[in-house]
Amino acid sequence: MKYLPLLLLALIWEAIVQFGLVSRDLLPSLSDVAKAGWQLAKDGEFWTNGAASLWRGSAGLALAIVIGAVLGILMAWWRGVEAFMGPLVEALYPMPKSALIPVTVLWLGFGDGSKILLIFLGCMLPVTLAAYNGARSCEQHLVWSARSLGASRLRVLLDVVLPSALPELLNGIRSALALSFVLLVSSELIVARKGLGYLIGFLGEGGIYDAMFAVVLVVAFLGFFADRLYQAFTDRVLAWRD
Amino acid sequence: MISVENVSHTYRPARGRDVLALDDISLDIQQREFVALLGPSGCGKSTLLYLIGGFLPVEKGAIRIEGAPVGAPGPDRGIVFQHFALFPWKTVQDNVRYGLQKQRLPREEQEKRAQQYIDMVGLKGFEESYPSHLSGGMKQRAALARTLAVEPKMLLMDEPFGALDAQTRSLMQTELLAIWQRTQKTVIFVTHDVHEAVLLAQRVVVMSARPGKVKALVDVKLDKTDPHIARTPAFGEKVDEIWNLVRDEAIKAQ
Amino acid sequence: MLRLAPWISILALALAWEVFARSGAVTPFMLPRLSTVLERMWADSASGELWQNLGWTMYRSLTGFAIATVLGLALGFAVAFNRVARWLLDPLISVGFPMPKIAFLPIITLWLGFHDLSKISMVVFDAAFPVITATIAATLAVERHLLWSARNLGATERQLLHEVVFPAALPQIMTGLQVALPIALIVCIVAEMKMGGLGLGGAMITASRFADSPGVFAGIVEIALAGYVLVKLMAALRRRLLAWHPEASAPSTV
Numbered sequence: 132m133k134y135l136p137l138l139l140l141a142l143i144w145e146a147i148v149q150f151g152l153v154s155r156d157l158l159p160s161l162s163d164v165a166k167a168g169w170q171l172a173k174d175g176e177f178w179t180n181g182a183a184s185l186w187r188g189s190a191g192l193a194l195a196i197v198i199g200a201v202l203g204i205l206m207a208w209w210r211g212v213e214a215f216m217g218p219l220v221e222a223l224y225p226m227p228k229s230a231l232i233p234v235t236v237l238w239l240g241f242g243d244g245s246k247i248l249l250i251f252l253g254c255m256l257p258v259t260l261a262a263y264n265g266a267r268s269c270e271q272h273l274v275w276s277a278r279s280l281g282a283s284r285l286r287v288l289l290d291v292v293l294p295s296a297l298p299e300l301l302n303g304i305r306s307a308l309a310l311s312f313v314l315l316v317s318s319e320l321i322v323a324r325k326g327l328g329y330l331i332g333f334l335g336e337g338g339i340y341d342a343m344f345a346v347v348l349v350v351a352f353l354g355f356f357a358d359r360l361y362q363a364f365t366d367r368v369l370a371w372r373d
Numbered sequence: 374m375i376s377v378e379n380v381s382h383t384y385r386p387a388r389g390r391d392v393l394a395l396d397d398i399s400l401d402i403q404q405r406e407f408v409a410l411l412g413p414s415g416c417g418k419s420t421l422l423y424l425i426g427g428f429l430p431v432e433k434g435a436i437r438i439e440g441a442p443v444g445a446p447g448p449d450r451g452i453v454f455q456h457f458a459l460f461p462w463k464t465v466q467d468n469v470r471y472g473l474q475k476q477r478l479p480r481e482e483q484e485k486r487a488q489q490y491i492d493m494v495g496l497k498g499f500e501e502s503y504p505s506h507l508s509g510g511m512k513q514r515a516a517l518a519r520t521l522a523v524e525p526k527m528l529l530m531d532e533p534f535g536a537l538d539a540q541t542r543s544l545m546q547t548e549l550l551a552i553w554q555r556t557q558k559t560v561i562f563v564t565h566d567v568h569e570a571v572l573l574a575q576r577v578v579v580m581s582a583r584p585g586k587v588k589a590l591v592d593v594k595l596d597k598t599d600p601h602i603a604r605t606p607a608f609g610e611k612v613d614e615i616w617n618l619v620r621d622e623a624i625k626a627q
Numbered sequence: 628m629l630r631l632a633p634w635i636s637i638l639a640l641a642l643a644w645e646v647f648a649r650s651g652a653v654t655p656f657m658l659p660r661l662s663t664v665l666e667r668m669w670a671d672s673a674s675g676e677l678w679q680n681l682g683w684t685m686y687r688s689l690t691g692f693a694i695a696t697v698l699g700l701a702l703g704f705a706v707a708f709n710r711v712a713r714w715l716l717d718p719l720i721s722v723g724f725p726m727p728k729i730a731f732l733p734i735i736t737l738w739l740g741f742h743d744l745s746k747i748s749m750v751v752f753d754a755a756f757p758v759i760t761a762t763i764a765a766t767l768a769v770e771r772h773l774l775w776s777a778r779n780l781g782a783t784e785r786q787l788l789h790e791v792v793f794p795a796a797l798p799q800i801m802t803g804l805q806v807a808l809p810i811a812l813i814v815c816i817v818a819e820m821k822m823g824g825l826g827l828g829g830a831m832i833t834a835s836r837f838a839d840s841p842g843v844f845a846g847i848v849e850i851a852l853a854g855y856v857l858v859k860l861m862a863a864l865r866r867r868l869l870a871w872h873p874e875a876s877a878p879s880t881v
Contacts, residue, residue, distance in 0.1 A: 227850055322832075332733060351731070460795075462797070519780070
């Protein structure tokens with residue numbers, strides 16, 4: 132019910148095209164787009180490209196999460212690592228990650244490798260920063276209590292610091308998730324030979340606009356649903372918070 | 374001067390059930406009186422204050438000030454909140470001048486009056502400070518100066534010293550009494566602290582637990598100008614008397 | 628927090644880069660020497676090419692950012708104050724926020740062509756969202772007692788908006804702007820890469836097509852510097868505008 136305005140928007144879309152208010156060349160009607168989308172799904176082209184995108188995105192993101200989280204926690208745990216890496220992280224943070232697109236292509240060409248590397252490099256920073264902040268915000272008293280109860284340094288790290296850092300880390304991963312979509316689509320739009328982003332460009336150049344619109348919407352909504360699913364997952368995991 | 378006639382108030386939150394905060398309250402407050410509204414949490418004392426101030430609409434019953442029904446908030450009923458509500462982006466002086474700006478006084482007059490009240494509350498020298506640089510006690514003095522500067526007919530004070538530490542609170546209470554004696558304003562003071570109520574007020578309105586009703590009206594005929602009044606037996610007796618009235622309500626409010 | 632002077636680690640990184648590139652472990656193609664890259668930047672600067680590209684990228688991203696700010700503030704306030712606007716826009720905002728809006732670039736070029744208009748529009752589309760959500764959250768979070776105090780001191784409804792709501796909401800709105808600026812830059816670069824031509828993004832993609840490795844790396848350094856400067860400028864702006872704010876230092880990493 133609260134998404135009713137979206138339904139209204141869809142109806143208005145269909146109406147303005149059907150009533151000729153907007154040229155069909157510029158804006159295919161929603162029904163045309165749906166039909167074209169259905170056709171694509173049946174053809175299989177959508178699925179092969181989709182699989183390529185899915186593989187690239189997941190691999191890159193997984194690497195970013197694992198390595199980023201470990202790095203972030205190490206930075207929080209050992210002063211030496213932090214003193215050195217800290218300014219680096221701060222300096223690299225404002226750099227637009229999309230600037231890495233040409234260099235990953237230079238290194239690994241137009242295929243999966245360059246995309247995975249791009250997403251890994253680009254998404255690692257938000258995860259690292261979140262893991263670092265989360266670990267640092269772990270209350271000193273919790274750590275001291277654990278030590279006085281006999282926990283070794285490693286155990287304290289695993290049993291106290293990690294769970295304390297979790298909410299912030301999960302939030303950082305959420306940003307990384309959104310960023311991974313952006314980097315994936317960007318690179319596939321510009322420098323790819325397969326993938327959903329590539330498919331959008333291909334259809335656009337071929338003038339097959341209704342199918343192009345269909346894929347654009349699918350990709351956009353994939354990003355939306357990924358975020359919603361992730362939120363549902365984290366709500367479950369963080370149920371102990373409040 | 375202020376008459377509250379059969380006032381009831383219900384909170385209707387967007388989610389959840391309606392809550393009856395005040396139940397058929399009637400009260401008369403004279404000019405220049407210092408009245409305390411005392412009761413446990415949730416008894417509606419702040420609600421009554423907000424109704425008099427015009428921040429909440431009077432739906433049942435009537436509140437009149439000098440015969441006229443109470444209207445929208447305005448500088449005739451100055452309010453002081455527990456958490457100061459100072460404008461953090463303005464200096465102390467600009468905060469105190471705000472109400473005077475609204476009254477369109479000439480700039481010179483604004484500054485003169487603002488300085489007068491800043492001095493009165495003891496904040497001389499801090500005119501250019503921002504609230505974030507002030508201690509709790511100083512913030513409350515600034516808030517008080519800001520309200521006094523518009524020279525309201527009455528002061529509505531919503532647990533103004535609740536956020537301060539015990540020592541600062543004690544100092545502020547003494548100063549408030551001095552300011553009241555000097556300016557002769559009507560004061561309605563909300564508190565849950567019996568000691569504070571007896572110290573400051575001439576009359577204590579003891580309210581019941583939610584839904585709030587007037588449980589008792591207790592006169593406090595003590596000499597407010599005596600700096601050691603809190604140590605006299607009469608004071609202690611008065612506190613006991615009122616505490617006995619409040620205790621049951623406090624337990625009910627748990 | 629133990630901190631080496633920040634430039635020490637950058638210097639170390641630069642040294643490591645140069646040493647690693649000279650070592651022969653990787654080809655000059657994979658990793659040109661830092662000295663080569665810096666020479667290239669110097670040459671581009673002298674020829675004016677660097678400034679031309681930088682100028683175009685800054686023009687597009689900052690124009691888009693400015694429009695996104697105005698649009699975001701307007702829509703944000705509308706949603707915060709108007710029930711109809713909230714009902715209409717809330718779902719659009721919450722659905723649109725996590726979407727990779729860059730996917731709409733081909734649609735925008737279909738409608739608006741391959742010139743600056745579509746690049747700027749893409750930037751606006753992407754950067755407006757964080758501004759809108761920050762404005763809404765900030766406005767709704769303004770303390771009720773601040774508004775009540777202002778009304779109590781004589782402010783009219785209209786005055787409340789720009790005298791109280793806006794300054795009170797400013798810190799959070801600024802944070803939203805600090806998030807939106809890097810987004811504007813990222814999106815602008817991607818759009819330039821897609822469409823080619825002038826601008827840092829266009830120059831980089833051209834360099835990669837010609838296997839011009841120093842050119843690609845020069846572009847990365849240039850964009851990184853541009854991004855760094857912009858973020859620092861925003862942080863400085865924040866410190867000036869919010870000198871009164873309790874938090875002494877603002878998030879310079881967002």
